[in-house]
Amino acid sequence: MGTDRYAYQSRLRRVSPLPKLALAAVALVVCLCCDSVWVGLVTVLVMGVLITALGGLPVTVYLHFLKVPLAFLVIGGITILIHSYPAGTTVVAALPVGERLWGFTAHDLYQAARLFCKALGAVGCMYFLSLNTPITDLTMALEKLHVPRLLVELMELIYRFIFVLAETAANIRLAQESRLGYQGFRRSVNSLGTLSSMVFLRAWRKGQSIYTALESRGYTGSLTTLAGDYTPGLWLLPLTAGVAGGQLLVFCLERMAVG
Amino acid sequence: MNPAIETKELCYAYEDGTTALDHITLSAGRGSITGILGANGAGKSTLFLNLNGVFTPKSGQVLLDGQPVKYDRKGLAALRRRVGIVFQDPDDQLFSADVYRDVSFGGVNLGLEPEEVRRRVEEALERTGTSALRDRPTHALSYGQKKRVAIAGVLVMEPEVLILDEPTAGLDPQGVTEIMRLLVQLRDSLGMTILIATHDMDIVPLYCDYAYLLGGGRVLLEGTPDDLFANPEALRANHLRLPRIAHLMEVLRQADGLDTHGAPATIGAARREILRLLKEEEKV
Numbered sequence: 001m002g003t004d005r006y007a008y009q010s011r012l013r014r015v016s017p018l019p020k021l022a023l024a025a026v027a028l029v030v031c032l033c034c035d036s037v038w039v040g041l042v043t044v045l046v047m048g049v050l051i052t053a054l055g056g057l058p059v060t061v062y063l064h065f066l067k068v069p070l071a072f073l074v075i076g077g078i079t080i081l082i083h084s085y086p087a088g089t090t091v092v093a094a095l096p097v098g099e100r101l102w103g104f105t106a107h108d109l110y111q112a113a114r115l116f117c118k119a120l121g122a123v124g125c126m127y128f129l130s131l132n133t134p135i136t137d138l139t140m141a142l143e144k145l146h147v148p149r150l151l152v153e154l155m156e157l158i159y160r161f162i163f164v165l166a167e168t169a170a171n172i173r174l175a176q177e178s179r180l181g182y183q184g185f186r187r188s189v190n191s192l193g194t195l196s197s198m199v200f201l202r203a204w205r206k207g208q209s210i211y212t213a214l215e216s217r218g219y220t221g222s223l224t225t226l227a228g229d230y231t232p233g234l235w236l237l238p239l240t241a242g243v244a245g246g247q248l249l250v251f252c253l254e255r256m257a258v259g
Numbered sequence: 260m261n262p263a264i265e266t267k268e269l270c271y272a273y274e275d276g277t278t279a280l281d282h283i284t285l286s287a288g289r290g291s292i293t294g295i296l297g298a299n300g301a302g303k304s305t306l307f308l309n310l311n312g313v314f315t316p317k318s319g320q321v322l323l324d325g326q327p328v329k330y331d332r333k334g335l336a337a338l339r340r341r342v343g344i345v346f347q348d349p350d351d352q353l354f355s356a357d358v359y360r361d362v363s364f365g366g367v368n369l370g371l372e373p374e375e376v377r378r379r380v381e382e383a384l385e386r387t388g389t390s391a392l393r394d395r396p397t398h399a400l401s402y403g404q405k406k407r408v409a410i411a412g413v414l415v416m417e418p419e420v421l422i423l424d425e426p427t428a429g430l431d432p433q434g435v436t437e438i439m440r441l442l443v444q445l446r447d448s449l450g451m452t453i454l455i456a457t458h459d460m461d462i463v464p465l466y467c468d469y470a471y472l473l474g475g476g477r478v479l480l481e482g483t484p485d486d487l488f489a490n491p492e493a494l495r496a497n498h499l500r501l502p503r504i505a506h507l508m509e510v511l512r513q514a515d516g517l518d519t520h521g522a523p524a525t526i527g528a529a530r531r532e533i534l535r536l537l538k539e540e541e542k543v
Contacts, residue, residue, distance in 0.1 A: 217343075217412065218416070227360055
């Protein structure tokens, strides 16, 4: 389920999260700022190469993950693409609806492509981070970057207990379903209501038992832990510069080609 | 020599005033496994939280190595360092999605140097056989694996007394054997004092050196497992039962008139007893 499973298997798993975060963030910012079709495409390609070559992720899995946001991107692209024009405008393709033309011009097409590619590049950057870095490492990195402790600890606890509560909810749902709790709309709504209130109550009780358990291990208000051994991964920093350089080079080439 | 941990006339009441523990006096000898037996709601978990200082007794004392526990900040910190609790549901205890970090938590709280914490984490993972799980997220572990990680998280504090609430509940038979062997190994190699709350009667004669029967917040019976099994009525009155083997021997004695000595409760003891009877018969 999700990207975390792959993050734990990644060959970059034991590399310190900070340089990974730096690489993803720099590439992301450059990709967004350049706002160009080619930079976006190159970014998603380079990230794919890095994830598969360095992290050891199968190419098919990366492609599968790229498909996940595709629906959003396509819908977003279409809304940018389609406009209504007065009759007689030069359009690439359009349908006459009443007095007006609904379709897109060459400029619209370029605009939509730019947005689509930029977003795809950004998604690639985020995948580099999330497919190589477990959440717990990421929160550790955030702590090093002086994000407020409370926030980081909340993130860690929430992340852990999403799974515990999801399991609880799934069990309750099964129990309800096995007693025909989801036959018909009315009964479904009813059962779902009971389920949510039960999960809420359990979460409440769980919170108390966790507090007790933490206290018995010497909890005094902060969830300080030691992470497993990391390799510093400083070699990722020149790579980061290289990726950014490459993106900028593509940007310049594109500008020159456009004139 | 003082017992590692003992209570004297310990009383505890919940906030709403119901008495949970009523003058509990018990002690756990150093380097032994003590069983606390009792039905659900007998007060086992409440007793354990008192022993670790999460709950403060209404009256009476908890003594560690003969010294009464002090309930100031320093005293509580020392108590929690020396007495570790493993809770029944490992999901209550494992708060981090990262196994290594969860295990390190107690060590960090002791204010140890990072190197020392790492050494202890490695040792705890090694002892509980969870070294290979460090690269897996907590939510991907099985129930038994979570249980072992939870134990590792307490061992890292190197407590003198280890308390486990229902350590075998929810485990498959092999999981039960593994956990109990781990406890025996901790007792034998580290001289750790171990208390377990349980109503799994079959493990009591195999692994416990001494046992207490708790009911309604009181100590009803105490002694070696054999002593307790000599009094099956008390166990039954408290929703417990004899171990299956002891029950078999009881039936053989009462219904079939077999002249068994004592109350053999393990397969080994029952086998010896039956062989002895067979030999006697041959002689006759």
